[in-house]
Amino acid sequence: MPLDVGGAAVAAGVVVAGLLGSLFGSFLNVCIVRLPLDQSVVRPRSRCPRCGSQIAWYDNVPVLSWLMLGGRCRGCRERISVQYPLVEALVAGLWAAAAWWYGLTFDALTAATFGTILLGIAVTDARHLLIPDEYTWGGLALGLLLALRGGWGGLLTAVIGAGVGFGLLYGIAWAGERVFREEAMGGGDIKMMAMVGAFVGWKGVLLTLFGGALLGTLVFIPLSIKKRRLVPFGVFLAAAAGITFVLGEAIFRWYEAFLRV
Ligand SMILES: [Zn+2]
Numbered sequence: 001m002p003l004d005v006g007g008a009a010v011a012a013g014v015v016v017a018g019l020l021g022s023l024f025g026s027f028l029n030v031c032i033v034r035l036p037l038d039q040s041v042v043r044p045r046s047r048c049p050r051c052g053s054q055i056a057w058y059d060n061v062p063v064l065s066w067l068m069l070g071g072r073c074r075g076c077r078e079r080i081s082v083q084y085p086l087v088e089a090l091v092a093g094l095w096a097a098a099a100w101w102y103g104l105t106f107d108a109l110t111a112a113t114f115g116t117i118l119l120g121i122a123v124t125d126a127r128h129l130l131i132p133d134e135y136t137w138g139g140l141a142l143g144l145l146l147a148l149r150g151g152w153g154g155l156l157t158a159v160i161g162a163g164v165g166f167g168l169l170y171g172i173a174w175a176g177e178r179v180f181r182e183e184a185m186g187g188g189d190i191k192m193m194a195m196v197g198a199f200v201g202w203k204g205v206l207l208t209l210f211g212g213a214l215l216g217t218l219v220f221i222p223l224s225i226k227k228r229r230l231v232p233f234g235v236f237l238a239a240a241a242g243i244t245f246v247l248g249e250a251i252f253r254w255y256e257a258f259l260r261v
Pocket of ligand 1: 048049050051052053073074075076077078
């Protein structure tokens with residue numbers, strides 16, 4: 001069989017991206033647990049919440065350690081949440097998929113970074129109904145930095161996207177408070193859409209908002225008929241933002257063709 005060097009290089013790149021992603025997934029778990037509590041994500045090292053034993057590096061290998069230990073602490077056999085290996089596997093898959101789809105490019109790095117931030121926002125908002133600034137302001141800074149791959153024009157597009165995301169959501173929140181006399185949207189959603197705008201541009205902001213409202217309505221109207229509850233809107237915005245990043249251009253092209261008919 002002839003050696004396919006091109007294919008082998010692509011496969012190696014995808015595997016390396018997946019391994020790198022599993023490490024970022026491991027770090028994202030720390031962020032998901034600690035950021036809502038305003039704790040440092042750097043120190044101290046992770047401990048078992050029950051017996052307090054420090055988790056050794058060999059018990060902290062993404063996905064594998066959890067499987068080898070049967071989802072329990074080595075010291076006290078306390079159950080370890082399945083959220084840990086799940087987030088690690090998801091982020092690993094995300095980084096591998098980005099490398100496979102975009103090749104080893106800055107576009108892949110941008111897609112993987114954006115997806116990782118969105119996953120962190122979705123899980124945190126679903127669990128705590130809040131979106132920490134590290135994801136939104138931190139993600140905005142990363143988005144603007146990565147936009148430089150498109151030169152000054154790319155940066156300008158990202159700045160306009162962030163401005164439209166922030167301004168539009170701020171306006172909706174302001175109007176909502178006037179009309180309904182209660183807080184319709186949290187500050188986290190406003191900052192989140194500034195970050196999203198830096199990655200998907202101003203048209204992407206509109207599509208994300210439309211998609212997020214649609215998903216939120218489809219999922220939450222059946223649920224909220226039973227009992228009135230707060231909506232983690234960030235979860236739906238995150239899903240819509242991810243879809244917009246991947247399919248946005250195709251959707252805009254389809255829409256333009258649709259208008260011309
Ligand atoms: Zn323990």
